[in-house]
Each structure stands twice: as C-alpha cells, then as structure tokens.
Amino acid sequence: MTPATLSDPVGVLKGFASLRRLAGTYPAGHPMITRKVQELDETIQRYLERSPTLRVEVIHGKVFLDGASFDSDEPGNAQVIHDLSELGVDSLHIHAGVEPEELLRVAEFLWQFKEGPVSSPIADQLLQRGVRHVSIGSLVPLDTRWRAEQWPDAPVGPLDPAYAESLRRTQDTFDAVASGEPLKPVTIRDLVKLLVHEVARSNAALAQILAVKQYENLTYCHSVNVAILSLLIARQLALDEATTGAVVEVALLHDIGKTRVPLGVLKKPGTLNKRERKLMEAHTVLGAEILAQVDGLHPLAPTVALEHHRAVVGTGYPDLGDGVVPHPLSQIVSVADVYEAITGARSYQAPMLPEHACLVLARLAGAKLNTAIVKAFVNAVTFFPLGSMVRTNHGEVGVVVRTNRADPLHPVITVTGADLSPSSGEIDTSARTATGEYERHIVETLMPPAHQQEGAAGQQ
Ligand SMILES: [Fe+2]
Ligand SMILES: [Fe+2]
The missing domain is CATH 1.10.3210.10 (Hypothetical protein af1432)
Structure with missing residues (x-):
C-alpha cells in the first residue's frame, strides 16, 4: 500500500509555524495571512484527497508522517520543529473536511498558547474556536502521555x-x-x-x-x-x-x-x-x-x-x-x-x-x-505496614495482614472490597510461578476509609 504523497511533512508544520507568527503579528484579514492560509490549505487538501487523515508527529526531534519517519536536514526545518516542541506541540492530526478557516483558528490558538498555558483541555479549546478537523497532541503544560493505556496499573486512589x-x-x-x-x-x-x-x-x-x-x-x-x-x-x-x-x-x-x-x-x-x-x-x-x-x-x-x-x-x-x-x-x-x-x-x-x-x-x-x-x-522502608490497604496487579484489593520477613515487598493480604467488606480469602503475594516469577505484585497503596486509619500498624 503506497501512502498518500506529501513531499514534505515538515512543510505543513512550517506552514502552521509561519501562519501562527503572522496571526500574532498582523491584524485579522491581512493579505499575508490570507495568502498563507490558502497555501497551507492547498498542501493539506492535496494530501487529504488520498488519505482521510494527515498525521504529522514530532518524536525526539524527528518528523513522522503517518508513522513513517521523515528525515529533515534543512536547518530551517530544525528551527520549526524546535519552536513547536518548545510549545509542547508534537502531534498534529488533520482530518478530511478541514476548512481553511479552521487552519487559521489553529494558528491563532498556537499563538495565544505561547502567551500562557491554557487551562481547559486542548480539544475543548479547539472546539470552542470551531475547529473540528484538527487535533493537537501534548499541547499541555505537562507531559501526561505516560498516563496512556500502556500503564494499566496506574494508581487511582486519592493522596494522603x-x-x-x-x-x-x-x-x-x-x-x-x-x-x-x-x-x-x-x-x-x-x-x-x-x-x-x-x-x-x-x-x-x-x-x-x-x-x-x-x-x-x-x-x-x-x-x-x-x-x-x-x-x-x-x-x-x-x-x-x-x-x-x-x-x-x-x-x-x-x-x-x-x-x-x-x-x-x-x-x-x-x-x-x-x-x-x-x-x-x-x-x-x-x-x-x-x-x-x-x-x-x-x-x-x-x-x-x-x-x-x-x-x-x-x-x-x-x-x-x-x-x-x-x-x-x-x-x-x-x-x-x-x-x-x-x-x-x-x-x-x-x-x-x-x-x-x-x-x-x-x-x-x-x-x-x-x-x-x-x-x-x-x-x-517498610513498604506495606500491617493494616495498609493495597491493590495488586490482578486488581484485588486487600489489607496487609502479615509481612514476609525475607520479602517485605510481597506481604500476605486478605482480600476485601474497597469498602473493607468481609474478607474473601488470603493471598500470599510472595507466591511464585513454576518459572520463578512472582504471581502478583502490589501496585498501589490505597487510602483506607477514615475510621480505619487509626488501626494501621505503626511504621517500623
Ligand atoms: Fe532530583
Ligand atoms: Fe537533579
């Protein structure tokens, strides 16, 4: 399958970068802005004729088009990539049906973002501006990509x-x-x-x-x-x-x-x-x-x-x-x-x-x-004091009832509901499979219900 052609995906990023600068410098409707929007729109539409989505990603300073890496040695390109990653932009997805007006709104949004972090999610901000065919990734003050599904054991409970x-x-x-x-x-x-x-x-x-x-x-x-x-x-x-x-x-x-x-x-x-x-x-x-x-x-x-x-x-x-x-x-x-x-x-x-x-x-x-x-x-470190409420990587929630002296990270727990409802059996988390791997790990200590806190055993 031949991918849709786009001679230079950096060109799209560059187009946005210069449109962003123009939108921040000249008043709305300035001929330079109109011309740039038109140019950028033409490039994008040409691509979208063959593929429903144009996906440009910048990962570790390299540009990827629909997942395939694209080498760009031109010094000007490096600057654009740098500027965008300074802004936290590292993925730009443009879907078929995009209007030139939307491209301009995205550029304006990028300009305003430079002046201060935005509070609500990017997708909402773009929607408010009438942008429905462009999505921007990681344009948030924090790199939160590690919250992705790739880490299903992420703790969910509230902090102390x-x-x-x-x-x-x-x-x-x-x-x-x-x-x-x-x-x-x-x-x-x-x-x-x-x-x-x-x-x-x-x-x-x-x-x-x-x-x-x-x-x-x-x-x-x-x-x-x-x-x-x-x-x-x-x-x-x-x-x-x-x-x-x-x-x-x-x-x-x-x-x-x-x-x-x-x-x-x-x-x-x-x-x-x-x-x-x-x-x-x-x-x-x-x-x-x-x-x-x-x-x-x-x-x-x-x-x-x-x-x-x-x-x-x-x-x-x-x-x-x-x-x-x-x-x-x-x-x-x-x-x-x-x-x-x-x-x-x-x-x-x-x-x-x-x-x-x-x-x-x-x-x-x-x-x-x-x-x-x-x-x-x-x-x-006493990782799991007696009485602490923990969650295993199998999703069981339980209370630590014994610690294994030789293996403090794998205590014995009694399985309970999150509300400490009656126990449904004991699990020794230090148990191993035939190949020597642990059957389970504790992945999270949960905040116990308030009335239980006093009962927790002291830290050694
Ligand atoms: Fe440090
Ligand atoms: Fe440090």
Whole structure:
C-alpha cells in the first residue's frame, strides 16, 4: 500500500509555524495571512484527497508522517520543529473536511498558547474556536502521555491529605521561584515542619511515596518525595533531629535549579540531544546559585544542589575535578533521588516497581551510590505496614495482614472490597510461578476509609 504523497511533512508544520507568527503579528484579514492560509490549505487538501487523515508527529526531534519517519536536514526545518516542541506541540492530526478557516483558528490558538498555558483541555479549546478537523497532541503544560493505556496499573486512589498539602505548597514555592521571586526561608522551614511532623508520620503517605506514582513526575512532586525518602534514610542512620531536619531541607531544594531549565527540555519525552542534556545538567549549578543567594537556608543546601548527581567515586556532573567526593548529605539525597526517579512514571516508560528499584540501587551501590546509605534506605522502608490497604496487579484489593520477613515487598493480604467488606480469602503475594516469577505484585497503596486509619500498624 503506497501512502498518500506529501513531499514534505515538515512543510505543513512550517506552514502552521509561519501562519501562527503572522496571526500574532498582523491584524485579522491581512493579505499575508490570507495568502498563507490558502497555501497551507492547498498542501493539506492535496494530501487529504488520498488519505482521510494527515498525521504529522514530532518524536525526539524527528518528523513522522503517518508513522513513517521523515528525515529533515534543512536547518530551517530544525528551527520549526524546535519552536513547536518548545510549545509542547508534537502531534498534529488533520482530518478530511478541514476548512481553511479552521487552519487559521489553529494558528491563532498556537499563538495565544505561547502567551500562557491554557487551562481547559486542548480539544475543548479547539472546539470552542470551531475547529473540528484538527487535533493537537501534548499541547499541555505537562507531559501526561505516560498516563496512556500502556500503564494499566496506574494508581487511582486519592493522596494522603498532609502529603497532598505538602505537594501543593511546594508547587507554589517552586512556581514562585520559576517566575523570578526570591525563595523565602520561612516558607521552606514551614514545609520541612509539615514533612517531618505530618507527612512522614502518615503510613498512607509513606506508602504512596514509596510505591509507583500516579501523578505527574514534575520537579515539585519529585522534591517532596526525595525529601521524605531522605528523611527515612536519616532516621535509619540515627542522625540527630537537627541534622535530620537539615537533610529534609536540602533534599527538598536539591532540584530547585530545574526552575531555570526550559520546560520543553524538562518535559521532553525520551532521550535528550546534547544541547538539551547540557541544559538539563545545568540544573545543578543553577540550583546552587539560586540557593547561595538566599540568607537563612541551611549552609549545605547549595552544596547538595551542586553535587547530587555526582558519584561516590568522584565522577558525574558537574565536573568538579577528578575524585571530588560528594558531601555525605549529598550522598543521602542521591540515593533517595535515584529511587524516586525510577519509581516515578516517565514518558514512554511505566514506573519501576519498588522491588526492581531496590535492585537498581543495589547495583549502583559502591560506584555511584554509597553502599551503607543504600543499605540504610532498603532497611528503612517498610513498604506495606500491617493494616495498609493495597491493590495488586490482578486488581484485588486487600489489607496487609502479615509481612514476609525475607520479602517485605510481597506481604500476605486478605482480600476485601474497597469498602473493607468481609474478607474473601488470603493471598500470599510472595507466591511464585513454576518459572520463578512472582504471581502478583502490589501496585498501589490505597487510602483506607477514615475510621480505619487509626488501626494501621505503626511504621517500623
Ligand atoms: Fe537533579
Ligand atoms: Fe532530583
């Protein structure tokens, strides 16, 4: 089957890009706009005569037409692709029946989007503008593609209230820094208090942080989680209260430099090119700079921001000279950071289950991560305390009634309804198949009904 011909799919993207610029520069009805609309419409209609839909996708900087890759070496094209991906546009589907007017509305929409993120779904916004034959993918402030069906085990339950509150406050703080406001040490101190005294004391919150994550894996969520995981390590290492508070504070701020990394790079799905990787890696230095300018923070906050991607053997970024070993606080944050990153969903990749994540940590111990800290982390985490309500990858909901000493990630549960209705039998989730695979995994800790919370056994 020969695909419908389109000599240059980038031409369509280019057409939209220049129409977008024209629509933002000249008044409606300007002859330049009319001409561009006509040109673009002609190209698209020619294609649609042979195929009901024109699908252009940009994946990792490459243009795909109806799923087939299309090489584009022209420098001008690279710029258009870059501009569109800066806007978060990476798929454009145009269906037969599209009117020139709709093309113009899409271009105007793209222009307005540049001025600020949109609140309602893209499809609704386009419909309101009378656009029914064009759909745009990923034109949202968050890369939410990982919510796709490819991850059927995504948690669905609500978050622990204290945890949700800490996420909200951290997001506000990070958003303020991103918009150029100074970081307020008092806000950070309050957040640290909330994390230490409430979030870390809630079994439900801890379980939600340790499990795979359902929400957008953005800097603020990641930072709260890393702070709590670092706190678990600090407790396990028997650090005193003041040092533990310092660990939580520096961990919460370790990635603050990401507020200075372009969103397009931060949320780009898949691998980054060299330039993007440099920008991303710069979050360490940028973070240290931001934090060094704020009076009243823990003095090690800039150090940890600078060093948390460096390995215990003295490699990693940024380059601080051969053999420079990170500060112990940085080493704690690094362990929490790696665990959090791999149990969080990333684009095109389902999150790793806790047991796999622990194996990864074990593999990194000694070279990248400090072995003693990795051990402390693995010992510190009681993934599923007695009484926690969990869901398995088979969809069963149950309450943890026993933990397997040798296998804390696969407890014994009694199966219940989501409302804790009478048990319908016990399941040992550590059971394996004939080939040695686990029969089931716990994929989510659910929030128990309010009256049950008191009954949950304490965190070890
Ligand atoms: Fe980082
Ligand atoms: Fe991080």
